[in-house]
Amino acid sequence: MRIGLLLERDVVPYWASMAVERIRASEHADIALLILDHGPPDRERSSSRGSPLYRVHAWYDRARHGNGQDPTLDVGIPPGLERVSRMRLGRREGAPRSLAEGDMSAIKGQDLDVILDIGGVTPIRDLSECSRYGTLSFHPCDGRCYDGRYAGFWEAVDRVPVTGSHVIRVKDGVATVVYRSFSHTITWSEKRNREQVYHKGISFLPRMVEALYQRGEAAIASEERVPLVGEAAPSRPAPGNRDILRYVARLASMNARNIASSITxxxxxxxxxxxxxxxxxxxxxxxxxxxxxxxxxxxxxxxxxxxxxxxxxxxxxxxxxxxxxxxxxxxxxxxxxxxxxxxxxxxxxxxxxxxxxxxxxxxxxxxxxxxxxxxxxxxxxxxxxxxxxxxxxxxxxxxxxxxxxxxxxxxxxxxxxxxxxxxxxxxxxxxxxxxxxxxxxxxxxxxxxxxxxxxxxxxxxxxxxxxxxxxxxxxxxxxxxxxxxxxxxxxxxxxxxxxxxxxxxxxxxxxxxxxxxxxxxxxxxxxxxxxxxxxxxxxxxx
CATH class of the missing domain: 2.115.10.20 (Glycosyl hydrolase domain; family 43)
Known part of the structure; x- marks a missing residue:
């Protein structure tokens, strides 16, 4: 299978690098094109830094639970891709969310089977027309109550039993969920809750490529339609100071109960x-x-x-x-x-x-x-x-x-x-x-x-x-x-x-x-x- 990789810049997060390595090791997948998009980011999807108390909370969470590899940290493009063809995307004049027609034609000329989106800023509606099976992307959320902004945080704050993750396919401008998974919510650490989802998600895109090779269109057929990335309203706002105070108070109460219980x-x-x-x-x-x-x-x-x-x-x-x-x-x-x-x-x-x-x-x-x-x-x-x-x-x-x-x-x-x-x-x-x-x-x-x-x-x-x-x-x-x-x-x-x-x-x-x-x-x-x-x-x- 001929694979295209859609990147936001010349680096990728660790989880994506590991996923690409697994795909490259496959006997039936060939990464044929790197598509670099330095265009304007999707403002609706871009995450703010949150409130001052949220930034303090995030710093403490990283310091307290910083052991192990953070799967969201950027690393270089995986070695071995230096010789892969590259192209940089342009935008239509006056339409920053639309690809230049020349770029679309060039990508279609590569005869790609699927494009894996690990950038998150490209207008997928256009790009989904440029390969046989469209685009696939991993999302660290359930895509229903939670949309991946501040991944792992709101699930921990709400103390929901499970934290979801999923893969979205976009083909000819239509987005469907083709894979879902659920993990136990780690309520005492946003960082740990987020990282476990990304570590598990390393396997998702390689599995989808394998399934496409083995079973074709049937492997990703789905009737669960969802809005395109960037076209849905945020499910939750950025964490505010009150959210952090409420969350910290709840954690303190839970820890106090656990300590008291462990004594008796x-x-x-x-x-x-x-x-x-x-x-x-x-x-x-x-x-x-x-x-x-x-x-x-x-x-x-x-x-x-x-x-x-x-x-x-x-x-x-x-x-x-x-x-x-x-x-x-x-x-x-x-x-x-x-x-x-x-x-x-x-x-x-x-x-x-x-x-x-x-x-x-x-x-x-x-x-x-x-x-x-x-x-x-x-x-x-x-x-x-x-x-x-x-x-x-x-x-x-x-x-x-x-x-x-x-x-x-x-x-x-x-x-x-x-x-x-x-x-x-x-x-x-x-x-x-x-x-x-x-x-x-x-x-x-x-x-x-x-x-x-x-x-x-x-x-x-x-x-x-x-x-x-x-x-x-x-x-x-x-x-x-x-x-x-x-x-x-x-x-x-x-x-x-x-x-x-x-x-x-x-x-x-x-x-x-x-x-x-x-x-x-x-x-x-x-x-x-x-x-x-x-x-x-x-x-x-x-």
């Missing part, structure tokens, strides 16, 4: 289970296992051997920041009586989410091992207490909560992946498939990521079946990590497509004294969940 109580996780064949309709009658105060139990995954059930968990000595998790198992007999957890798998890096399953009469486990940047497969050589490493299903990948299912003679791997450093880990679900479980060659799904929404992406436990339908538990991490569990019905799963729809939700209100519901594991005869609760520091106990 701490958040812990309980593992709960109940015998019974069906997927629970209610959550009464669960046996609750509360760990000792110095331990953390999480991620219960259930399997069965003979008449006994086994709950595999992540076990971690507190404080969590100083220790590594390992895998332990809780044995539960047919009467519901349980035994204390026994450690079964430890590594020199953190382990969690012990996805255990059976195949050909053998027990296997795929624990989360993102600290080693692997997806590892283990086999029980003496179930359930001794496990040996079989192979790495994937390497050099930052994957979380990998969940497998065998369907139609094929293994399907569902896993959350963080593609770019600084991006959120809870937002994007990827699918891979293979006919052989013991394979290092897993084929990525063409729609990856199949879910890009913090409210429904991250796996929350094994698949389960009811009434002939397949259900995928997932986490809702919008309010906070592991806030609730969604039960999603899988509508379609194939090598070319994936669709799911929300069937049910398990929220904290389903359980007494519960702040979050994190994992759901069901098999015939048994269900286990883990729930967060507040535990008093002042009350004596284990």
């Amino acid at each position: 109580s701490e958040e812990q996780i309980a593992v709960r289970y109940r015998l019974g064949d069906g997927i629970p309709e209610s959550f009464d009658g669960f046996t609750t296992l509360i760990p000792p105060k110095h331990l953390w139990w999480a991620d219960p995954i259930v399997t069965r051997q003979d008449d006994d059930f086994y709950i595999f968990i992540e076990e971690l000595a507190l404080p969590r920041s100083r220790n590594l998790g390992h895998i332990s198992v809780i044995k539960v007999d047919a009467e519901g009586r349980y035994q204390a957890p026994v450690p079964v798998l430890q590594r020199p890096y953190h382990l969690s989410y012990p996805f255990v399953f059976q195949h050909d009469g053998r027990h296997y486990m795929v624990p989360e091992s993102s600290g080693a940047r692997t997806i590892e497969l283990y086999e029980a050589v003496e179930f359930p207490y001794r496990w040996e490493h079989v192979m790495d299903l994937m390497k050099n990948v930052h994957a979380h909560d990998t969940t497998l299912i065998r369907r139609d003679g094929r293994w399907w791997m569902f896993t959350n992946i963080m593609e770019n450093p600084g991006a959120p880990v809870d937002d994007e679900l990827f699918i891979f498939h293979s006919r052989d479980l013991l394979s290092e060659e897993w084929t990525p799904h063409p729609l990856n990521p199949v879910v890009t929404d913090v409210r429904t992406a991250r796996p929350a436990g094994p698949f389960c079946e009811r009434g002939g339908f397949l259900y995928r538990p997932s986490q809702d991490c919008s309010v906070c990590y592991g806030y609730a569990v969604n039960i999603n019905r899988v509508v379609e799963l194939s090598e070319r497509s994936y669709r799911e729809s929300l069937s049910n939700r398990i929220e904290p209100g389903h359980f007494e004294n519960t702040t979050r519901v994190h994992t759901f594991s069901h098999m015939k005869g048994f269900t286990a969940v883990d729930t967060f609760f507040m535990r008093s520091r002042l009350r004596p106990g284990r």
